[in-house]
Amino acid sequence: MKRVASTCPYCGVGCGIVLNVDEADRISWVDDVPENPSSDGMLCVKGRFGTTFVNHPDRLTTPLIRRNGNLEPAGWDEALDLVAAKFLEFRGAFGSFASAKATNEDAFVQQKFVRLVMGTNNVDHCTRLCHSPSVEAMLQQLGSGATSNSYSDYEDASCIVLVGCDPGSNHPVVASRMRRAIDSRGTRLVVVNPRRIEMCERADIFLQNHPGTDVAVFNGMARAILDAGLQDGAFVASRTEGFDAWLAAIRETTVEDCAAIAGLDAADLRAAGLLYADPPRLAWQPADWRPGSCLVWGMGVTQHTNGTDNAHSLLNLALLTGQVGRPGCGVSPLRGQNNVQGCGDAGCVPDSLPGYQRYEDATIRPFEDLWGAELSRDQGLKATDMVEQIAVGAIRAMYIVGENPLLSEPNLHHATDLFRKLDFLVVQDLFLHETAELADVVLPACSFAEKDGTFTNSERRVQRVRQAIPAVGESRPDWAIVCEIARRICPNVEIDPRQFDYEGPAAIFAEMARLTPFLRGLSYERLDAEGGIQWPCPEPGHPGTPYLYAESFPRGLGKFVPVRQGALADEETDAEYPLILNTGRILYHWHGGTITRRVEGLLDRVGVIPVAVHPNDAESAGIADGDPVMVMSRRGRLSGEALVTDAVQPGALFVPFVKLQDSAANFLTNNVYDPESRIPEYKVCAVRIEKKRERKRMEAAGEPSRP
Amino acid sequence: MSVRIDGREFPADGSILDAVLAAGIDLPHLCKDDNLPAIGACRTCLVEADGRVVAACSAPASSVREVLTTTERVERIRRGVLELTAAMGDPRPDLPHGPCGVQARQTFAAHAGVSNGLSRRERTAVDSTNPFFSFVETACILCGRCVAACQQLQHIGAIGLAGAGLATRVTPGASITFRESICTSCGSCVAACPTSALSPKTGGAE
Numbered sequence: 001m002k003r004v005a006s007t008c009p010y011c012g013v014g015c016g017i018v019l020n021v022d023e024a025d026r027i028s029w030v031d032d033v034p035e036n037p038s039s040d041g042m043l044c045v046k047g048r049f050g051t052t053f054v055n056h057p058d059r060l061t062t063p064l065i066r067r068n069g070n071l072e073p074a075g076w077d078e079a080l081d082l083v084a085a086k087f088l089e090f091r092g093a094f095g096s097f098a099s100a101k102a103t104n105e106d107a108f109v110q111q112k113f114v115r116l117v118m119g120t121n122n123v124d125h126c127t128r129l130c131h132s133p134s135v136e137a138m139l140q141q142l143g144s145g146a147t148s149n150s151y152s153d154y155e156d157a158s159c160i161v162l163v164g165c166d167p168g169s170n171h172p173v174v175a176s177r178m179r180r181a182i183d184s185r186g187t188r189l190v191v192v193n194p195r196r197i198e199m200c201e202r203a204d205i206f207l208q209n210h211p212g213t214d215v216a217v218f219n220g221m222a223r224a225i226l227d228a229g230l231q232d233g234a235f236v237a238s239r240t241e242g243f244d245a246w247l248a249a250i251r252e253t254t255v256e257d258c259a260a261i262a263g264l265d266a267a268d269l270r271a272a273g274l275l276y277a278d279p280p281r282l283a284w285q286p287a288d289w290r291p292g293s294c295l296v297w298g299m300g301v302t303q304h305t306n307g308t309d310n311a312h313s314l315l316n317l318a319l320l321t322g323q324v325g326r327p328g329c330g331v332s333p334l335r336g337q338n339n340v341q342g343c344g345d346a347g348c349v350p351d352s353l354p355g356y357q358r359y360e361d362a363t364i365r366p367f368e369d370l371w372g373a374e375l376s377r378d379q380g381l382k383a384t385d386m387v388e389q390i391a392v393g394a395i396r397a398m399y400i401v402g403e404n405p406l407l408s409e410p411n412l413h414h415a416t417d418l419f420r421k422l423d424f425l426v427v428q429d430l431f432l433h434e435t436a437e438l439a440d441v442v443l444p445a446c447s448f449a450e451k452d453g454t455f456t457n458s459e460r461r462v463q464r465v466r467q468a469i470p471a472v473g474e475s476r477p478d479w480a481i482v483c484e485i486a487r488r489i490c491p492n493v494e495i496d497p498r499q500f501d502y503e504g505p506a507a508i509f510a511e512m513a514r515l516t517p518f519l520r521g522l523s524y525e526r527l528d529a530e531g532g533i534q535w536p537c538p539e540p541g542h543p544g545t546p547y548l549y550a551e552s553f554p555r556g557l558g559k560f561v562p563v564r565q566g567a568l569a570d571e572e573t574d575a576e577y578p579l580i581l582n583t584g585r586i587l588y589h590w591h592g593g594t595i596t597r598r599v600e601g602l603l604d605r606v607g608v609i610p611v612a613v614h615p616n617d618a619e620s621a622g623i624a625d626g627d628p629v630m631v632m633s634r635r636g637r638l639s640g641e642a643l644v645t646d647a648v649q650p651g652a653l654f655v656p657f658v659k660l661q662d663s664a665a666n667f668l669t670n671n672v673y674d675p676e677s678r679i680p681e682y683k684v685c686a687v688r689i690e691k692k693r694e695r696k697r698m699e700a701a702g703e704p705s706r707p
Numbered sequence: 708m709s710v711r712i713d714g715r716e717f718p719a720d721g722s723i724l725d726a727v728l729a730a731g732i733d734l735p736h737l738c739k740d741d742n743l744p745a746i747g748a749c750r751t752c753l754v755e756a757d758g759r760v761v762a763a764c765s766a767p768a769s770s771v772r773e774v775l776t777t778t779e780r781v782e783r784i785r786r787g788v789l790e791l792t793a794a795m796g797d798p799r800p801d802l803p804h805g806p807c808g809v810q811a812r813q814t815f816a817a818h819a820g821v822s823n824g825l826s827r828r829e830r831t832a833v834d835s836t837n838p839f840f841s842f843v844e845t846a847c848i849l850c851g852r853c854v855a856a857c858q859q860l861q862h863i864g865a866i867g868l869a870g871a872g873l874a875t876r877v878t879p880g881a882s883i884t885f886r887e888s889i890c891t892s893c894g895s896c897v898a899a900c901p902t903s904a905l906s907p908k909t910g911g912a913e
Contacts, residue, residue: 034742041742048894049839179862601838
C-alpha cells in the first residue's frame with residue numbers, strides 16, 4: 001500500500017487528499033487531510049469515493065486516427081506527425097480550448113504553444129462558460145478577477161450572502177464550512193436564488209427572486225443601504241471612484257420598485273441590504289473587530305445575457321459598504337473546476353498573457369525575450385466565438401484539451417453542426433466523449449493521478465498534484481503531448497524547438513513563476529516543504545496572501561459601474577413553451593458527467609436526469625413524482641424523471657446539466673450571449689414539460705415530428 | 708514545557724495522547740479522531756499520570772509531570788476496557804490506517820465475541836444501501852466518532868446516537884436507511900470509524 005498526497009480533481013475548493021494505492025496500482029481509498037487549510041479535514045462524496053474513474057475500462061489507451069470514417073488505434077509518432085502537419089496547414093485559422101481540469105503546467109505549456117508556435121491568441125477555457133462575467137466585471141472594477149478572501153473568512157464573517165449558487169451540491173466542503181460558521185459561530189446567512197437550495201434551511205433571509213432580476217435585487221439592496229445611511233463613506237471617499245454617476249443610477253429606482261421587478265417583499269430586500277452592510281458583532285469577535293460580510297456567488301449571477309451587469313451590481317455593493325480587504329469579508333466567485341483559477345492564471349485566455357498581463361509592450365516583452373520571438377498583440381477569440389466563427393471559416397482547425405464542448409456549449413444540435421464543419425479537430429482527453437467522437441485525431445491524456453503538477457483553487461492557493469499510479473495505457477501528461485506537437489512544428493515557423501524541452505513540471509512551473517509577478521515567489525521546493533500557498537506571492541520569502549485589497553486595488557481605486565435592470569432574458573415564454581428552464585448541478589455528478597458517469601456509485605445514486613417541477617405545474621401536466629417526463633425547448637428535448645418539489649417556483653423547472661441516458665439540458669439551452677463576456681444564457685430558456693408516453697404508444701404513433 | 712513519558716522527556720504539546728503519540732508510543736485511542744476534539748467515550752487511551760489513571764485524550768500534557776503507559780496497573784485496566792469493548796460485539800479494527808494500536812488489535816482478536824458474562828448488545832443490523840459504504844452494527848463500539856464527524860465536522864447531522872444502555876445504536880434516523888437519509892456520502896464517518904463498522908464498499912475501481 002502506497003500513500004500519495006495530492007489535490008482533489010473535482011471542484012474549485014481544492015481539498016487535500018491522500019490517495020491510497022494498492023498493489024495493483026488502483027486507488028483503494030482516499031483520505032482527507034486535517035492539516036490542509038482549504039479543506040480542514042473534509043471531503044465530499046466525489047473526492048472521497050469518486051476517483052475510481054482513473055482506472056475505468058473506457059480510458060483511452062492509444063492515440064486514435066480517423067481512417068475511412070472510423071477512429072482507429074495508431075502509434076504516437078504517426079498521430080503526432082499528422083497533428084503537427086495539419087496544425088501547420090491551418091495556422092491562421094486555428095483555435096484551442098485548454099482544460100481547467102488539467103494542471104497549471106499543462107495550461108501554461110498549451111498557451112505558450114498557441115501563442116508562440118501557432119501565432120495566435122485564440123486560446124480559452126471553460127471559464128468562458130461559467131465565470132467570465134465575474135472576471136470581466138472584477139477586472140474593470142477592481143483590477144483582478146480572483147476571489148478576494150480565503151475560505152476561513154466565511155467562518156470569520158458575521159454575514160454571508162450566497163447568490164445564485166448551491167454550494168451543498170457543487171462546493172460541498174465550502175458548504176460545510178459555512179454551516180459550521182452558522183451553527184457554531186453565529187454567522188448570519190442571506191440566500192438569493194430563484195430555487196430553494198439546501199442552505200436555505202439555515203438562512204436568515206431567503207430572497208427567491210425571478211430569474212434574470214439580479215440587478216434589481218442588488219440595486220435595491222444598495223438603495224436600502226443608502227436610505228439607511230449605512231454606506232462606508234470613508235471607504236467610498238478614499239478607495240473608490242465613479243460613485244456619483246452610480247448614485248444617480250441607483251436613485252432612479254426605489255427599494256419597492258426593485259422588489260416588484262424581482263418578485264420580492266420590499267421589507268425582505270431592505271433587510272438583506274442592511275444585514276450585508278451592517279452585520280452584527282458576534283459573541284466571539286473582539287471589541288476592535290469590524291464585523292464583515294462575504295459576498296459569494298455562482299453561475300446564477302453569470303449565465304445570463306445580462307451576466308456582466310449582474311456581476312457589476314454585486315461588486316458595487318461591496319464597494320459601497322467597504323466589505324473587502326479585511327478578515328471576515330470579501331468577494332467570492334465560487335470556481336467550479338479544480339483548476340479554473342489556475343488555467344486563467346496560466347494564460348489560457350484570449351485577452352491576456354499569463355498573470356492577466358495585457359498585450360502591452362512592457363508586459364509582453366519579457367515573454368518575447370524569454371521565448372525568443374515576437375508575439376501577437378491582437379485579442380484572440382473567446383471560446384464561444386471560436387465555435388460560432390467555424391461557420392464562416394475563420395476557425396478551421398481546433399485543438400481541444402480536456403474539455404467536452406459538445407456537452408457544455410449551449411444549443412448542442414447547433415454546436416455539433418458547427419464542429420462537423422471543421423477541417424481538422426484534435427481532442428486530447430481521458431475518454432472518448434461526444435466531442436472526441438467527431439475528432440480526426442484523439443490523443444490519450446493522463447489523469448490527475450498519473451502526473452505531477454499544481455492546481456490553484458478558488459482561494460488562490462497553489463497546491464501540489466502528485467503522481468500516484470503509472471500512466472494508464474500509453475497515455476501521456478497533457479504538457480508532454482503539447483511539447484511533442486510544438487517541437488514538430490517549431491522548425492517550420494522559425495521557433496527554437498528547445499523552447500519545449502522541459503525536464504518536467506517543476507521546470508515549467510519555474511518558467512511560469514518567472515513570467516508571472518504574483519507567482520514569482522513560488523516553487524515546487526516551497527510547495528513541497530510548506531504545503532499550498534496563496535498568491536500573490538511576489539518573492540521567495542513572501543508567506544502568501546490570505547485576502548486581497550487591504551491597502552488598494554490592483555487598478556488603484558475601486559470603480560463603481562452604474563447598471564440598470566435590463567430585459568430579464570433573451571427568450572420569453574409563450575403558450576407553446578410556458579415554463580422557464582433553469583440549469584445547474586447536483587451533488588452526485590460533475591458538470592457534463594463525462595467523469596462521474598464512470599463512477600458506479602455516483603451513477604447508482606443518480607442515473608436519470610431529475611427534472612424539478614413545482615407541484616402546481618406537475619398537477620396541470622398530469623405528472624406525479626417519479627414519472628418519466630420529456631422537456632422540450634425550441635431547440636431540443638430531454639428525457640428525465642419528475643421530481644415534484646416546491647423548491648422551484650411555479651412556472652420554473654430545474655435540471656442539472658449532466659448528461660444521463662443520452663439526455664442533456666444543453667440540447668435545450670439557448671445560444672445567446674452576454675455582450676461583454678460572451679457567456680451563454682444557460683440559466684433561462686422557454687420550455688414545456690410532458691409526461692412521457694408509454695413506449696407502446698410511442699411505437700404505435702411513431703416518432704413525434706416536432707423536435 | 709515538557710512532560711516525562713515512560714522515563715523520557717518530550718514536549719508537552721496538546722493532550723497527553725498527542726504527546727504520547729508524538730513520542731512514537733503505541734497507545735490505543737479508539738474514539739479520538741485527528742479531525743475532531745476529544746470525545747472521551749472509549750477509555751482505551753488510559754495512562755497513569757502523576758499516579759492517577761486518566762484518559763490521555765482528555766487531559767492536557769502540560770497539566771502533568773510524569774506519564775507512564777505501561778505500568779502493571781494501567782495495562783490491566785486498559786486491557787479490561789478493551790475486553791469489555793470487544794465484548795460489545797465484533798469490532799473489526801482492521802483499517803490499514805486505523806487508530807487502534809497493536810494492543811487493541813491483539814485484545815480484539817483474542818476477545819472478540821467473548822461476553823465476559825455481560826449481556827451482549829443485540830443489534831445486528833447491516834445497512835448496505837449506500838453505494839459507497841456499509842454499516843455493520845455488530846462491529847460498532849458506540850465510540851461516537853462517526854456521529855461527531857457528521858455533526859461537528861461536516862455539520863450535516865445525518866446520523867446520531869439513539870436509545871440507551873444495551874439498546875444504544877448509531878442510526879441515520881428512525882426506520883430509515885442510509886440511502887433514504889439526508890446523508891451526502893461524504894465518507895467522513897467512514898474515515899472516522901475505528902472498527903470498520905462503517906467501511907468502504909469496494910476497494911478498487913469500477
